[in-house]
Amino acid sequence: MDSLIHGRYKLLEQLRDKPDRQTWLAFDKEIEQKVVIKELRFDASFEWNTLKQFEREAKIPKNLDHPQIPKLIDFLELDDGKFNGFILIQTYIDAPSLTESIQAGRMFNASDIQQIAKSVLDIFSYLHSLHPSVIHRDIKPSNILLSDRSGNHVGQVYLVDFGSVQTPIAKGTDTFTIVGSYGYMAPEQFIGRAVPASDLYGLGATLIYLATGQHPADLMTESYNSDWRKHLSLSPHLADWVKKLTEPDLSRRFRSAEEAIEHLKKPSANLQQNTSETVSRLSAHNILLPGSTFPFLRIIGTAFLVVSSLSVIVFILYSLAIPQWNLLGCLLGGGLIIGDLIYRSLSSSFRNYHSLAWQRRGAALVKLKKYDEAIDRYDRAIKLQPNNSLIWRKRGFALQELKRYEEALVCFDRAIELDPDVSWVWGQRGFALLNLERYEEALVCFDRTIELDPDYSWAWGKRGYVLQGLKRYEEALDCFDRAIELTPNGSWV
Structure with missing residues (x-):
């Protein structure tokens, strides 16, 4: 550890060693301070997605200026025997996590x-x-x-x-x-x-x-x-x-x-x-999540509604001097009607509540790449909420990850039928068609995606792939240029 890295950094000790990256504590001779050096290796474990993440870790802090965020000192590409890859140098914070x-x-x-x-x-x-x-x-x-x-x-x-x-x-x-x-x-x-x-x-x-x-x-x-x-x-x-x-x-x-x-x-x-104000804000971000419910609070509220309603009925009928048996019949009839309304309300709430639980289990399994199990959880959610567009989208995405594109299309079609103005689902439908080499249909989907979200660089890039498949190379180049314009550091483009 006696030699200097880039003629400036002396390694002191290794802090972490992962398959694709190493982290070192070093001493910066130029500023005479300890620094942290992170290396992304060019070896068998290298992945482009990891490079995107690493580049982001270098780019974002460069523009930040806050005393509680480490500062970026340098970002280099080295191949000097000790390091073979990208290295990122940050200020060292002497504190445990x-x-x-x-x-x-x-x-x-x-x-x-x-x-x-x-x-x-x-x-x-x-x-x-x-x-x-x-x-x-x-x-x-x-x-x-x-x-x-x-x-x-x-x-x-x-x-x-x-x-x-x-x-x-x-x-x-x-x-x-x-x-x-x-x-x-x-x-x-x-x-x-x-x-x-x-x-x-x-x-x-x-x-x-x-x-x-x-x-x-x-x-x-x-x-x-x-x-x-x-x-x-x-x-x-x-x-x-x-x-x-x-x-x-x-x-x-x-x-x-x-x-x-x-x-x-x-x-x-x-x-x-103010929930309505927040929901409007979420719509602006295109966040579509089913609402959580609080069943016990609803039970208390509906019980209060029953008592209040029956009290009102009794008061009105008593005021009108309605005979005893007629009064009992009215009470029973009114109670049945109110009870039915309450039952329907609570049933709907509980269905939504448990459907959301199955959706989150499915999402967690997708994160773990257990797609078959995730699909099973989404199926359970769909039984509870068959007209929920979001669940159909999630199910289609899991099927697409398994390369079961025809089945995924069925889900995306159902999601679009329920909610036709979501750019994500149009893009995923186009991606499935692209993989099936149904280029003309895919092009229609990506055109609709871009119509809904003109700054969606992923859609522009995939539209370029579709046009390549149709041998319309000049138009494909225009799409790739637009994707690069929107995301200059997108190596996938």
Whole structure:
């Protein structure tokens, strides 16, 4: 380790060794500070997707300026005997991750959890307010560093590992890539979508880990709600606040880091929000998720409705001096009608609730590349909600990953029948037709995709492939040029 890398960096010790990359602690002779060197190897394990992630990790921090985010020093391609690949050099932060802290036996009380949450939210506020905004997408304990405690202060918090970052500019290539860590990634990320509130979910799951010492996925119930409250004692306000961070339904989650901070500061604040406003915001992001329900609250509400309705009926009939038997008949008839309405309402709610649980199981299995099992879970969800376009889309995607393109087309056709204005499903239908070499039909699909989302670089690239198949090479070049214009670093183009 005596020789200098690039005439400047002296290796001190190896920090991590993975099949496709190494991480070293080094000393920068020029600035006389310790640095971190990450190497992406050019060997048998090399994958282009990994290079895209590595390039992102180099590009994004280069434009960031925040004291709690490591700074990029250099990004090089080397082949000097010691290194054969790309290397990324960042400032070194002498602090363990939250994962390492827990494993070392460090405990976190409610005050610690609030301080860590506030500090991370401040970082989010900076990232999400940039133009374009930066969404980390992989918030978890191992990506948050924490220095030693100082008096009553929990320590300095840092956010690292920007390889999974999404910005609106980069979104074209990442739209259908599932990025994140199971247990910490928000449900919308399972369909390849991420918004600033997705980072809030990862923070909430991280706080649950700090409070319980258990992986959030181990605390999930059959309905995919987190069952973590019984494992610890937090103030009702803090527990409700963390719950709102980790709401599976995006429309019920905090909308921004600023909103989360505001409610964290105000224990008496009402955590309910204007759902219709949030749903409108989700539509702008093309996030389509079925709403979560709270069956027990609905039961209480409908019971109140029954009592109130019967009371009104009794009062009216008594006022009209209706004979006793007629009064009893009216009450029974009214009760049956109200009961039937309540039954229908509750049945629908429970169907939606359990369908969503099966969908999330399917999405988790897709993340694990267990596509046959995922299809089984989606089938169960479809039995409960046969007219849910989103489930048909997810099922089609799983079939497509198994190269069962004809079956996938059936799903995509059903999804389009239910919701014809979603660019994603038109693009996936075109991709299936492309693989079946049905180029003319595929071209129609990609034209519709681009009509719905003109800045969708993936669709422009696939349209170029279709035109190549039709031997219309000049037009194909125009498509590839447009895809490169939208995503300059998209090596796949």
